[in-house]
Amino acid sequence: MNKSDSERIAAALKKQGHKPIEADLSAKALAEADLIIVNMCSVRQSAVDRIYGLAPKLDKIKAKNNKVKTILTGCILKKDKEKFRKIFDVIQPRLFKTDGLNKKMNIISRFIPVSNGCNNFCTYCVVPYTRGSLVCQPHQKIIKEVKKSVKNNIREIWLLGQNVNRYRSKKINFAKLLRMINNVPGEFSIRFTSPHPADFTDELINTMAECKKVAKYLNLPVQSGDNSVLKKMNRSYTVEEYKELVKKIRRKIPDINLSTDVIVGFPGETKKQFENTAKLFREINFNLAYVAKYSARPGTAAFQLKDDVSLKEKKEREKILQDIVACRKRKLIALIGPTASGKSELAVRLALWLNSKKNKKEFGINGAEIISVDSRQVYKGMNIGTAKISKKEMKNVPHHLLSVINPKSRFTVVQYRKLALKAMNKTYEKNKIPILCGGTGFYVQALADGIVIPKVTPDWKLRRKLEKKPAKELYRILKNLDPQRAKNIEKENPRRLIRAIEIAKKIGRVPGFKKEPVPYLLLLIGIKKEKKELSYLIKKRLLKRLKKGMIAEVKKLKKSGLSWKRLEEFGLEYRYIARYLQAKINYAEMIENIQKESENLVKRQMVWFKKDQRICWIKKQHLKFQAERLIKDFLKNKKSEV
Numbered sequence: 001m002n003k004s005d006s007e008r009i010a011a012a013l014k015k016q017g018h019k020p021i022e023a024d025l026s027a028k029a030l031a032e033a034d035l036i037i038v039n040m041c042s043v044r045q046s047a048v049d050r051i052y053g054l055a056p057k058l059d060k061i062k063a064k065n066n067k068v069k070t071i072l073t074g075c076i077l078k079k080d081k082e083k084f085r086k087i088f089d090v091i092q093p094r095l096f097k098t099d100g101l102n103k104k105m106n107i108i109s110r111f112i113p114v115s116n117g118c119n120n121f122c123t124y125c126v127v128p129y130t131r132g133s134l135v136c137q138p139h140q141k142i143i144k145e146v147k148k149s150v151k152n153n154i155r156e157i158w159l160l161g162q163n164v165n166r167y168r169s170k171k172i173n174f175a176k177l178l179r180m181i182n183n184v185p186g187e188f189s190i191r192f193t194s195p196h197p198a199d200f201t202d203e204l205i206n207t208m209a210e211c212k213k214v215a216k217y218l219n220l221p222v223q224s225g226d227n228s229v230l231k232k233m234n235r236s237y238t239v240e241e242y243k244e245l246v247k248k249i250r251r252k253i254p255d256i257n258l259s260t261d262v263i264v265g266f267p268g269e270t271k272k273q274f275e276n277t278a279k280l281f282r283e284i285n286f287n288l289a290y291v292a293k294y295s296a297r298p299g300t301a302a303f304q305l306k307d308d309v310s311l312k313e314k315k316e317r318e319k320i321l322q323d324i325v326a327c328r329k330r331k332l333i334a335l336i337g338p339t340a341s342g343k344s345e346l347a348v349r350l351a352l353w354l355n356s357k358k359n360k361k362e363f364g365i366n367g368a369e370i371i372s373v374d375s376r377q378v379y380k381g382m383n384i385g386t387a388k389i390s391k392k393e394m395k396n397v398p399h400h401l402l403s404v405i406n407p408k409s410r411f412t413v414v415q416y417r418k419l420a421l422k423a424m425n426k427t428y429e430k431n432k433i434p435i436l437c438g439g440t441g442f443y444v445q446a447l448a449d450g451i452v453i454p455k456v457t458p459d460w461k462l463r464r465k466l467e468k469k470p471a472k473e474l475y476r477i478l479k480n481l482d483p484q485r486a487k488n489i490e491k492e493n494p495r496r497l498i499r500a501i502e503i504a505k506k507i508g509r510v511p512g513f514k515k516e517p518v519p520y521l522l523l524l525i526g527i528k529k530e531k532k533e534l535s536y537l538i539k540k541r542l543l544k545r546l547k548k549g550m551i552a553e554v555k556k557l558k559k560s561g562l563s564w565k566r567l568e569e570f571g572l573e574y575r576y577i578a579r580y581l582q583a584k585i586n587y588a589e590m591i592e593n594i595q596k597e598s599e600n601l602v603k604r605q606m607v608w609f610k611k612d613q614r615i616c617w618i619k620k621q622h623l624k625f626q627a628e629r630l631i632k633d634f635l636k637n638k639k640s641e642v
Contacts, residue, residue, distance in 0.1 A: 006039045009073070012099045013037075031061050033068065038088070040074035055087045076130060110149040114142055114177065115161035120196065122223075123234045123301035124263065124294065127162050134162075139169040139177055143184065150186035157181065159192040165199045175207040182211035190214045194221060194261075197245055198236040209252040216253060216516060219290075220246070221261035225280030226273040229266055234301070239280060246284055247429065254421030255450070257519050259288035262321065265314035266294045267305035274317050281324040285428070287519050289325045291318045330428055330520035331635060334373070334436040335627070336444055336609060337527030338602040340537040342623070344389045346527065347437035349624050350631065351397040354433060363635045366431045369398040371423050373438030373447075376570060378416065379407040381557055384550040385573040387541060400427075407562055407570075410495075414453045417446045424520075433635075441608035448524065448614075450516035456503045466498045467565075477501055482509045490604060492597070495569050523634040525627055526609055528619040531602075538598045542573075542591070551577055572597050 010020060013035075021032045030036060036058070040051055051072070058070055072088040084091055117132040118125070146157055159181075161167060167174040174192075181190055190213050197220060208214050220242075224230050227238050237245075249256055262277060281289070293314040296303050335347050347370050353359060355367035372378070376386045380403045383390075388402060400423035405411050420436075420443075427434040436444060445451060466474060474497040479486040481504040490496055503509075529537070554577040557567060567578040573594055580590040609615060618626040 009037060009039065015099070030057060031064065035069050035071070036061075037071045037073060040072055040076055051084070051087075058087060109156040109158060110145075110154040111158045111160055112142060112145050112149070113137065113160045114164060114167050114174075114192075118162035119166075120163060120236075121234060121301070123232065123305075124266065124297065126297045126300055129299050131162065134166060136161075136167050136169050139172040139180065142169075142177065143180055146181050146184050150184060150188050155188050157188055157190050159190065161192075162194065163196045163199065164192050165195040165201075165204060173203075175201065175204040178204075178207050178211055178214060182213045188213060191217060193219050195219075197222070197242050200245055200249075202248070205249055205252050208249075216255050217257045217259075218249065219259045219261065220249075222280065223261060223263050224266065224269075224273075225262075225277030226269070229269055229273050229277075232268065232302075232305075233263075233266065239276070243280070243283065250425050250429075251422075254418070254425040255516070255519065257287045257516070258284070259290065260284075260286050261290045261292065263292050263294050264317035264321065265307075265309035267302060267307055267309070269294075269309055278320055278324060281321055285330050285519075286325055289321060291321050293318055331433055331523070332424070332436065332447075332520040333368075333433060333523045333525065333631060333634070334444055334448060335525050335527070336373070336436075336441070336615070337439060338529070338534060338605045338609075339439050339598060340387075340534060340541050340602075341439075341527040341529050342537075343437050343439065343527060344387075344393070346623055346627065347435050348389070348393065348395055348397050350627055351435055352395060353624075353628060354631070355397070363433075364431075365433055365635075368433040368435050369400065369423075369427045369430075370435045370437050371400045371420055371427075372402050373420075373436045373440055373443045375411070375416070375440040375443060377402050377438070378405045378411055379403070379570075380405065381553070381560065382407060382570070382574070384545050384548050384553045385570075385577070387545065407557065408566070412453075413442055413446050413451075416443050417451075417453075420447055439605055441605060444524075445612075448518070448522050450518040452516055456506050459502050459506070462502055462505065463498055466501060467494070470494075471497060474498060474501065478504065481505065485509070488607075490571075493569075493571060521634075522614070523630060524612065524615045525630055526615040526617045527623065528617045534602055535595075535599055538602075539595060542594055542598070545573070546591075551581070554578060554581065572601065 014020075018035065038051060038054065040048070061068055062070075070088045072084055072091045076084070076091065115134055115136040117134045118127045119134045121128050142159075149157060159177075165174045167177060169177070172180070178190065178192075190211070195218070200220070208218070222242055223233055223235055225239055230238065246258065249258070264274065264277070293311070294302075294307070294309070296307050333350075335343055335350070337343050351368040351370055354363070354365065359365075360367060374386065376382060377388050378401055379386075382388070383403075389399065401416070401419055404419065405415075424434045424447075436447065438444070446453075466477075469477075471492050471494050474494055475486065475489075475491050478489065478497055478501050481501060485500050485504065489500055550573060554567060554574060557574075558564070558578075558581070564578050564582055568575045576585065576590045576593040576597070579585045579593075580587060585593065616630050618630070
């Protein structure tokens with residue numbers, strides 16, 4: 001809020017012809033100014049103390065230049081106002097009303113207050129006394145400011161309010177306001193602060209989940225993990241209600257980055273009550289926490305309470321919570337490797353190892369579950385051809401993202417990431433470790449690096465036209481449009497080629513991917529095998545699957561309504577069995593082509609994997625032993641080398 005006020009002050013002064021100086025708070029730098037405005041915050045005593053620290057510098061400046069003017073504005077308590085009269089020429093708690101954004105201000109983020117003041121009267125907070133009761137800006141005015149900001153190339157909009165989700169303008173609540181801003185044309189993201197847990201509605205959660213421009217970040221202040229302390233603070237929710245709210249948010253927005261505010265050493269906070277806060281931190285797994293050591297603020301209800309927790313104890317409690325955030329971040333294991341390298345079997349063995357009583361106790365978890373990272377195993381009815389693990393082979397280890405989509409439907413990495421994050425979140429809620437298992441490198445990267453896929457609307461007319469062309473011609477078109485993307489795309493995959501052409505035609509090229517911070521720590525384990533061994537394993541697996549009925553599976557898929565063209569789009573086994581069944585190739589050619597294409601797939605997979613320096617490769621004998629050692633060190637926050 002203060003940063004927003006400062007921006008508005010700067011904009012107003014520029015309109016009046018003033019020029020800012022590039023200065024820090026040193027006396028030498030400030031001496032260049034004719035007008036010095038200090039925007040004060042009274043929420044914490046430390047902020048007030050810094051204002052007093054400016055006094056000697058301002059005295060020196062005024063002694064050398066009696067024309068310089070000093071102004072104090074912002075949140076000012078009555079008791080401080082009297083003391084500051086000796087330091088500042090003008091004291092004005094609210095110097096400027098809302099001013100527009102100056103076009104020449106070189107900023108990429110815009111802070112827009114949607115409300116001012118607060119009606120909550122938390123016992124430790126001075127805001128209701130310095131800023132007054134809650135007053136909301138008309139929604140029309142906010143939308144106007146957003147549009148103006150976007151027009152001026154602002155890329156990030158921050159909506160501000162001491163209790164931002166209590167916003168209401170006629171029939172427009174905060175959730176509706178978010179949707180209205182989300183519908184403003186332009187490329188920008190939306191963030192907001194600071195919400196109150198008691199006012200966080202299901203409607204707001206759904207809005208955050210559905211609005212693409214709303215960032216997957218939320219600061220949700222808890223203040224304490226003990227109900228008695230929360231009551232003393234006049235926070236109108238319980239720990240249980242807060243935990244349930246977090247569960248709801250994470251179910252709807254699995255990739256949410258969650259931070260919080262907490263106060264340690266509140267008057268009367270016992271060690272046991274603080275332990276309840278530490279326990280909550282361990283359960284919630286916040287991505288970030290802003291920990292404040294309680295300081296008494298005159299004029300607040302808590303000022304009447306005895307500040308009986310020592311500064312030393314407050315510092316120790318602060319460190320404990322920060323250590324929990326640093327060390328208790330959610331853990332994610334990914335087991336990757338080329339096709340036929342034995343990933344599925346090893347993943348089950350590792351999950352069973354983590355599910356043992358000994359390891360559950362040692363690592364403080366309830367076991368592990370497996371999430372498939374395979375672009376074809378997601379389809380129903382495609383079991384033998386994709387080498388999908390059977391129920392018997394699963395050995396009662398829960399598996400996710402197998403057989404979830406009708407093969408007639410198109411499935412994208414965006415859909416995969418959304419479903420995978422939901423599966424991961426459910427696993428975390430059980431206090432289990434998710435193990436990603438598969439060979440689709442792009443899917444792994446989408447989760448590991450928080451990749452945000454460019455939003456380019458499908459051009460169905462163009463797609464229908466391109467679908468008539470062979471893969472070679474599609475590749476040539478892409479190479480002309482975007483040579484860089486053509487270097488690392490699967491040349492024989494029409495679906496991916498068409499999508500790349502579509503994007504390149506719309507925006508000139510296939511752009512690099514944006515990344516969001518991921519809410520977990522990652523261990524990447526890669527299975528490495530020699531080329532000859534993989535060729536042998538591919539052939540052995542192929543013959544086994546043919547014997548098991550892979551050709552009959554393709555016939556069944558065709559009978560269910562899939563076209564030959566669609567079957568060929570799935571590549572590898574499905575492409576060449578489909579051609580064999582159409583009498584385009586004979587049986588021996590089918591075997592030869594599947595073997596050759598599988599070996600080519602291995603090459604592409606390894607090219608992709610070798611780019612990632614985080615992968616811990618395990619090879620030759622004792623794969624399980626090497627993987628276990630890596631996982632053990634990872635879960636105990638140690639580093640290890642194989």
